[in-house]
Structures are given as structure tokens and as C-alpha cells.
Amino acid sequence: MAKYQQVVDWVQSRLSSRELHPGAKLESENEISEMFQISRQTVRHALKVLHQEGIIVTRQGSGTYIRNPEDDSNVWGVSRTINIISTYVDSYIFPRIIQSMGQTLGAAEYGINLMFTQNQLEAERKILRRILAENSREAIIAEPVMSGLPNPNAELYRRLQDRGIPILFFHSFYPELTIPHIIVNDSMAGQIAAEYLLSQGHRNIAAIFKVDDGQGMERYKGYLKALMQADIPVNSSRVIWIDTETQRNLSEIAPWIVKRMEGCTACVCYNDDVAHSLTAILQENHLRIPEDISLVSIDNSELASLNSVSLTSVSHPMEKLGRKVAENMLRLLSNPGFDANYEFTPELTVRESVCVRGAEA
Numbered sequence: 092m093a094k095y096q097q098v099v100d101w102v103q104s105r106l107s108s109r110e111l112h113p114g115a116k117l118e119s120e121n122e123i124s125e126m127f128q129i130s131r132q133t134v135r136h137a138l139k140v141l142h143q144e145g146i147i148v149t150r151q152g153s154g155t156y157i158r159n160p161e162d163d164s165n166v167w168g169v170s171r172t173i174n175i176i177s178t179y180v181d182s183y184i185f186p187r188i189i190q191s192m193g194q195t196l197g198a199a200e201y202g203i204n205l206m207f208t209q210n211q212l213e214a215e216r217k218i219l220r221r222i223l224a225e226n227s228r229e230a231i232i233a234e235p236v237m238s239g240l241p242n243p244n245a246e247l248y249r250r251l252q253d254r255g256i257p258i259l260f261f262h263s264f265y266p267e268l269t270i271p272h273i274i275v276n277d278s279m280a281g282q283i284a285a286e287y288l289l290s291q292g293h294r295n296i297a298a299i300f301k302v303d304d305g306q307g308m309e310r311y312k313g314y315l316k317a318l319m320q321a322d323i324p325v326n327s328s329r330v331i332w333i334d335t336e337t338q339r340n341l342s343e344i345a346p347w348i349v350k351r352m353e354g355c356t357a358c359v360c361y362n363d364d365v366a367h368s369l370t371a372i373l374q375e376n377h378l379r380i381p382e383d384i385s386l387v388s389i390d391n392s393e394l395a396s397l398n399s400v401s402l403t404s405v406s407h408p409m410e411k412l413g414r415k416v417a418e419n420m421l422r423l424l425s426n427p428g429f430d431a432n433y434e435f436t437p438e439l440t441v442r443e444s445v446c447v448r449g450a451e452a
Contacts, residue, residue, distance in 0.1 A: 094129045098137035101127075102146065103414065106157065107194045113159035117147060145422035145429075159199075167257055167424060169228045172202040176218055176233040178210040183364060184392050184409050188261075191413030192232065199421055204229065208236050210304075210335050212244060219247040223254075230257040232420055237335065238263040238305035257423050259431055261416045263305040271423070271431035273416050277306045277389075280405045280437040281313025284359045284387040287403065287439055289321050292448035293357040293385060297329040299348075299369065300361045301338065307361055310389060314359050329355055333365075341368040349376050356448050357385040363394040366402050366444075374399070381446040391440050401442035408435050 092100075105111040118126070123134045138155060141147045148158045173196060179185045193203055208214040215236040222231070231251065236242070242265050249268070251258060264272035281300075288296050298314050301307035311330070318325055331351050337344065338361075349372065352358060360366035366388035370380060378384050380400045388395060388404045395402040412435060419431040 094127070095133050095137040095140065097127060098123060098129075098134060099140050102137075102141055106146070106198050107191070107414065109194075109198055111157050111198075113157050113199055115157045117155040117157065119154065144418055145425070146418065167230070167255060167427065169230050169255075169257065169424065171200065172204060172229050173420065174204045174206065174222065174227070174229045174231045174233075176206045176208065176215070176231065178208050178234050178236065180205065180207055183394065184390055184407055187409040188413040188416075191410040192417045195414045195417035196421070199417075201421070208234075210236055212236055212242070216244050216247065219244055219251070223247065223250060226254075228256070230259075230420060230424060232259050232261060232416055234261055235263045235265050235305070237303040238265055239301070239303045239308050242267070257420070257427070259416060259420050259423060261412065266305075271419070273412060273419060273431070273433045273435075275407055275412070275435045275437055277309035278313040278316070280389050281310030281359065282317045283313070283405050283437060283439050284310075284389060285314045285317035286321075287387055287441075288357045288359065288385060288445065289317060289323070291357075291385070291445055294323055294448075295329070295355045295357070296323075297331065297352045297355040297358040298360075299331045299333060299358065299365050301334060302332040303334045307332075310359075310361060333361075338365060338368075341365065342372060345372045345375070348372060349378075352384065355384065357387070357445070360386055360388040362390045363388045363392045363398070363402060363404055364390075366404075367394050367398050370398055370400060381444050385445040385448070387439075387445060389437075395440070395442065398444075400444050402444045403440065403442045405437045405439050407437070411435065 120131050120134045124131050145158060147155050149155050177185060177189060180189060196203055206218050245265055245267050248258060258270050260270055260272035262274060285296060300311045315325060331348060360369060366386050373380060373384055380386055386402060388402050391404040391406040395404040415433055419433060422429045423431045
């Protein structure tokens with residue numbers, strides 16, 4: 092980790108734990124330099140990053156302070172409560188994302204309203220209609236529903252924009268809307284997963300992706316890119332497409348999945364949840380992981396390490412993403428011209444689900 096990043100993370104951690112609060116004065120450059128045993132130039136770089144992220148402000152002749160949103164002019168005229176619309180809350184990666192969001196917003200003395208869609212278009216539609224009907228003046232942080240498909244609710248988001256409601260998407264976005272988003276580079280995630288399997292000697296690589304989420308399409312693009320750069324023929328019969336409903340009951344199509352994977356030695360999985368279900372299907376069909384089928388998944392959730400064979404998985408920066416969403420919303424509230432878009436670069440965590448494969452025909 093870069094030395095300046097240690098200072099950035101230290102300040103952000105103190106904000107999350109509420110050790111620091113809006114308006115609090117930060118230690119001087121000299122004090123921080125001595126604490127971390129780094130140069131003042133490195134400290135200045137860290138402070139510059141924190142300033143660019145809207146976390147601190149510098150008052151000439153006084154020092155550096157944690158930015159207080161109440162000191163900013165609220166040109167939007169919205170309340171100090173933010174609506175968070177998420178697909179899920181009670182499992183997988185979502186609790187950590189939402190908790191991080193809530194902590195950061197709470198530190199800035201903003202309240203939150205949590206609403207959940209279960210990744211269903213009609214649920215999203217009801218929520219947006221209610222917000223419109225109530226003439227709500229709350230900003231919105233939303234996770235898109237089935238972003239890989241045309242969305243009939245796009246017009247409702249446009250109406251909210253027309254009313255001057257700031258909106259920020261996370262995890263994915265609707266390409267037909269000009270609304271900023273904070274995401275993981277999903278195309279890169281798919282590419283990293285496939286490239287790791289290629290580096291371990293695998294050539295016949297299957298894949299399972301979601302067709303109704305934008306993340307699935309992007310991860311598929313990365314998978315394709317890795318195969319094409321390695322001059323591996325793309326065999327569409329090895330790509331298994333599922334939707335939200337199918338993912339919940341993957342065992343119901345187990346024979347079809349096993350049939351599609353015949354002749355393959357590895358598989359890129361849409362996420363850890365899919366890889367976990369696939370593990371059970373393969374083991375029930377007497378296929379060993381990783382000896383018969385190696386798996387790489389995406390998200391690096393707790394499920395990856397708890398799987399019966401711990402999963403090699405591409406990371407999802409859960410807490411960092413939640414914090415970044417909240418920070419960028421706060422900056423957007425104080426500056427409507429702020430570019431709130433942000434994209435995280437994923438990394439691979441290697442565990443036990445991939446073996447080295449000899450030359451394949």
C-alpha cells in the first residue's frame with residue numbers, strides 16, 4: 092500500500108468510527124508526518140486526495156478540518172435524509188455495503204431511509220411512484236434492478252431528476268439515463284477470472300453469467316477478451332446464461348448445466364453465490380473441485396471462504412464501495428457540477444478451487 096494511502100485510510104476509518112466528526116480539526120502536517128514516519132510531502136499528497144474526495148477543507152491560517160456539509164450551500168433544497176434503494180439487505184455482500192454507507196452518511200449527520208426491491212421491476216416501480224406521489228425532497232442512492240434489460244422505470248427516474256432530486260447509482264447503472272454511478276470494473280473482473288484459469292493451463296473454460304444484470308454482460312465481455320487475447324476459440328455452447336429467478340433455484344437445471352460443461356476443465360462463475368450452488372451440483376455428480384473442474388468466481392464474499400472448497404475469487408470492495416457512494420453523494424449535494432462517477436479496480440484472491448492443468452488437446 093502506498094504510504095499516502097495509509098493516511099487517507101486512517102482519516103476515513105476515524106470518520107467511520109465517529110472518532111472524527113464534521114467540523115473537527117485534523118492533526119497538523121508535522122504531527123501526521125511524525126505519527127506515520129513519512130515525509131511532509133507524502134502527507135500533503137494524502138491531504139490533497141482527501142480534499143479532492145470532499146472529506147476535508149483547509150482554512151488559511153487556521154488548519155485542516157473535516158468538511159461539515161452544513162457549511163455548504165444546499166442548492167438542491169433537499170432534506171438531510173437520503174433514500175437508499177437496494178436489491179437485497181440480509182445476505183451476501185449487501186449488509187457490509189449498506190452499513191458502510193450508513194456510517195459515512197451518519198458521520199455527516201444525514202439520516203437514511205432503506206427500501207428494497209428484491210431485484211424486481213415492479214417493486215422498484217412502486218417505490219419510485221410513492222416517492223413521486225409524496226413530493227419527496229430526499230436524495231436517492233439506488234441499485235438498479237435488472238440493469239441488463241430495458242427498464243420501464245427509466246421514465247420515473249427522469250421525472251425525479253426533473254424535480255431536482257440528486258440521484259446516484261451503485262453496483263450498476265441504466266445506460267439510457269444520465270445518472271452518475273459507482274461500480275466495480277466488471278469487465279476487468281471477468282477478464283481477471285478467465286486469465287487466471289488460462290495461466291494455470293486451462294483451455295476449455297465454461298462460464299455462467301446472469302443475463303438480466305448489467306454486471307453479467309460486462310463480466311462476459313471480460314471473459315471473451317481474455318479468451319480472444321489468448322487465441323482460444325470462443326465456444327458459445329460453453330456459456331450458460333441464467334436470470335435472477337434461475338439463480339435462486341440453480342439445482343433445478345443441474346442436468347442441463349452438467350451437460351453444457353462436458354469437456355471443460357474450468358468455469359468462470361458470475362459470483363460466489365453461483366459458484367457455491369455449482370459446487371454442490373458438481374459434487375452431487377461426482378465431479379471433484381478442482382481436480383475435474385476448477386472454479387473462479389467474483390465478489391470474494393464470506394461465501395468464497397466458507398464454500399466446501401474455498402473459492403478463488405475476484406474481489407468486491409464492499410466497505411470501500413459503500414463509503415465511496417456516500418462520500419460522492421455528499422459532494423454531489425454540495426456541488427451539483429461534481430462528477431460523482433467512480434470505478435473500482437478488482438483484484439484476485441487465490442484459494443483452493445483451481446488446479447494447474449497440463450497441456451490440453
